[in-house]
Amino acid sequence: MLHSDIKSRPTYRALEPDLAAAGHLLVIEAATLQPGGLAGLADAFAPVVANLHTWLVGEALAAPGLGKPWHLPAVADVVDALACATRGYGIGDRLYVQGTEPFLWSVATAAAIVGFGPGQLQLCHAGSLQRRVWCTHCHGVTEQVTTNVVPCAGCGRHLLVRDHFSRRLGAFMGVMVDAEAPGEIPAIEEVFA
Amino acid sequence: MIGDTLLLQVAAVTDIAPGLRHLRLVAADGGKLPPAAAGAHVQFVLEGAARTWRNAYSLVSRPGARDAWEIIVRRVPASRGGSAFIHEQLEVGDRLLAGWPGNLFAPVRIARHHLMIAGGIGITPFLSYLAEFGFTGAGHALHVCCRESEKDVFAPWLGSSPAVAFHWDADGHRLDIPALLASQPAGTHLYVCGPAAMNDEVMAAAAVAGWPASHVHCEHFGSALFGGEAFRAFLVRSGIELEVAEDESLLDAIERAGVAAPCLCRGGACGVCVTPLLEGEAEHRDHFLSADERAAGRLIMPCVSRARAGRLVLDL
Amino acid sequence: MSIAFKPEETFRGDYSYRNSDAAILRFPFPFPEDKYMYSVNIEPHVRSGPSDVFIRPFDVDEHYIAECRDRAITLERDPGRCQVLPHMMLAQWDTLELLMENLSADYPEHFSLTKEGDDFGSRWTWTNRPLGIEQSFIFGDAATLPCEPFEYITRQAQGDFAICDQRDDNLYMDAGMVTSQADWSLEFDVGMSFMEWHGPVPLAHQTGVFERALKYLLMLRLGQPVRRLNWTMTINPRLDTSPESFPEWGTDRASVTPDNAGSKVHLRVELQTLWRLPRSNAILFPIRCYLASLDDLARVPKWGARLHRVLSSLPPQLVEYKGLTRYLPAALAWLSRHDDGAELPIGTEAGVDTLT
The missing domain is CATH 3.10.20.30 (Beta-grasp domain)
Known part of the structure; x- marks a missing residue:
C-alpha cells in the first residue's frame, strides 16, 4: 500500500544535502533507524557538516559525523523547538526529516509555520508504515493504524482507511466502511505494518 | 465581467522625464474598466500608419482601479517601434484597442515577506505591489537601482515609505545584492524586474545564497501572449x-x-x-x-x- | 426575469424537492453520446448553450431560496464546510464583487447593488429580495459584514464554491464553501494542490487529462471564464452528500428497487465554471448542482434512453468511484423500460418543447 500511485500521496526519497544551501537542519526519529543508518547519513552529510545541526528524537544515540546532536524526547518537542528558534530560519536554510509518516508531517507542518517552503524541505520515510487516520465524520485522529479498517478513536465508527492523503493533516482519510449496509464490515487485515 | 478586448481613450499624457511618458487611459464609452491586480499588464494595439504593434505594459494605477488605467512607457531607442509611436504620435483623445489585463507576475500571497528589486523603469510593476501591500499590511521592502538622476523622477511615485531604498552606481550607494539576499528570513519571496543583466545577476546571487527556485520571481517582458511571424x-x-x-x-x-x-x-x-x-x-x-x-x-x-x-x- | 421560487421545498427529511416542467426542460443534460468517458471538456463560458442554464454566468432558478436554507442548515451543524486560508482575503473580496455584480445585473428584480465607489474603502449596499437581506458595508473591510466576505456571499448563492490560489505553476485549493458536494471533503482537501485533490479520481490521471487541464487553467484569462459539466448519481434529492454525513445517507443506496428507482435515483449534474479573479489572480471555481430524478428525465424520451445506454456502458472503475455499485442494476432495470434501442441524435438538447 505504500506504493499506491495516488497523486495525493507524497513520494519520499533518501536525504541528500542541498550543497547550495546556507544552513542544514537534520531531524531524525531515532527509533526508525536501521543498523548503520546514522553512519549512512553521516556519509551523505559530510560535505556540509560545518553548517549542520542534527536533532535526534527519542533515544539518545551517539551520532558520530553528524556534529554534536541535540536530543529531544518526542516530536512535540521538535515542534516547540522550531517555533521557539530565537534567530529564526533563513531562506537559504534546509530542513531534512527522517522517520515514520506521522512524524514527517508533524515536523513539516511545524516547519511551514515558521516559513519553510516545500523547496526547503526533504522528507525520507523510515520505519513502520503505520498510518495516522483522520475520521471524516468526527474529525478525530487515530494514530498508529496498521489495518485496512480501524475503529475511530473519536467516534468508534469502523473506518475504511483510504489512500487519499492530506499533507496539512499529515493523515489518511478514514470513511465509515459500513455506512451503506450497517454491520457489513470486511475482514480486517494488517496491511500497514 | 466577460470580454476580451476594450476600446480605450487617452485621457492624459505627461512626460515625466526625458524618454518617460505617463499615460492615463479610460474606457472610450465612458464605462468602467475591469479591475486589475498587482503585477498586471495590458496588451495595447498601437495602429501606426504603416503597421500595427502589440505592446504589453505594466499597469501602474492602483490595484482594482476601474475609472482609469495608467502606464509609464520608456522610449526604447532600438525598439520594434511601439514605444516610439506612443512617444511621438499618441495624443489625448486618441482611441486604441487593448486586451483585458493579464498577470504573469502576481505577488505570492502566502509569503511572509516580499523583497522587491527594481532596475530603472522596472519599478513599474512594483508600484501596484506597494499599493497592495500598503492595503493588506504585508511586510515588504523595495530596492530601486537606477541612475542617480532618475531618483527624483521615480521618488514621487513611491511615496515616503521607509520600505523603499534607492541605490545607484557610486561609492556608498551601490546595492550589495549578495549581502541582501543572504540575510532574508524563511518565507520571503523575491521579485526582480529590470534590465536582463540585472535580472540575471540577482537570480544567480539568489541561487548562490540557497534560495529555493519557488521563491524567486522574475518579470519576463516581451514574451508574446499570442501571434508571431506571419x-x-x-x-x-x-x-x-x-x-x-x-x-x-x-x-x-x-x-x-x-x-x-x-x-x-x-x-x-x-x-x-x-x-x-x-x-x-x-x-x-x-x-x-x-x-x-x-x-x-x-x-x-x-x-x-x-x-x-x-x-x-x-x-x- | 421573474422566478417562481419554491421556498418550502427540502433536500433532507421528507425530500419535498421537485422540478417544475420548465426546470426539467432546462436541465443541463450532460451526455451528447451513448458512451461516457473523461475528457478535457472545457469550453468558453459564453452567454449561450444548449440549455438556458448557460445564459447567465451565475444561474439562479426556482430552488434558490430552498438551497440557501439547506446550506445554512449544513453550516449550522458543521461550520467546517466553509474553509478559507488566511492569505485568501483579496480573493474573498473578488468573489463577493463578481457575484454581486453579476446577480444584480442579470436579476435586477431580485438583487441590487449600489456603490459609492469601486475601490476598497467605498460604501456598498446590497439587496437580496428573495432572502430578505439588505446590507450596507465597506468594500474591503471585513469587519463591516456579519461574517467574512466569501462566506457572506456564498451563503446567498446556489452551488458550491472553491477558490484556487495560483503559485509555483500550480493551483492550491485554499478556500471553499462546500455543502452540496459529490462525496469529497473540503476540510480534508483544503490547501491541496491540483493533482493532490484530484488524487482519488480513477483512470483520468493515466490519460494526462489533469496535466492538460492544469496547464490550461494556469493560463485562464480575466474576462474569459470557461465551463464544463460533470455528473454523478444521488439517492433522493439530497444536496449534502458529503463524506462527513455519509453515515446519514449511505443506507439510502441500499433502498433502491426497480420499482422505486424512478423517484429515488437522481442524476446530479454539476455546471462547473472557472473564473480568473482580478485582484488576487486566484481562480474561482463555482460548482452549480442540478438534480433531476429518473422520473423527470424519462419525460424527455431522448434523455431517458440515452441515460440507460451511458450507465449500461460505464467502465467498472467509474461505477465504483461514483458510488453507483449497489443500486446501478435497479436503476438500469427501471431505465430499460424507457429505451427502445432506436438511434438517438448526437447532442444534449431535449429535442422536445413539452414533456410527455
Missing part, C-alpha cells in the same frame, strides 16, 4: 491557400476563409482542433500533444500553434 498555410481538402497574419492564429485564419474547423477551448488544451499536418514544420504552443506526437510532426493544434518555418499543409 506565415502561409494550405488546406488540402478545401483547396484554400491562407495568409496567417502575425496578429492572428491559424485557427482564426481558417475561420476567416470560411472553413469550418472543430474547436472548443481555443487555448491549446482540449485537443478538439487537432488537425493532421501533411507538410511543414510546426511551432507547437499547445498543452495537449505529447512529446512523441510533437516529434513525429504530423499533428498541429491551429488554435495556438504556428509555422516554425515556411508553409504548413493541413488535411482540412
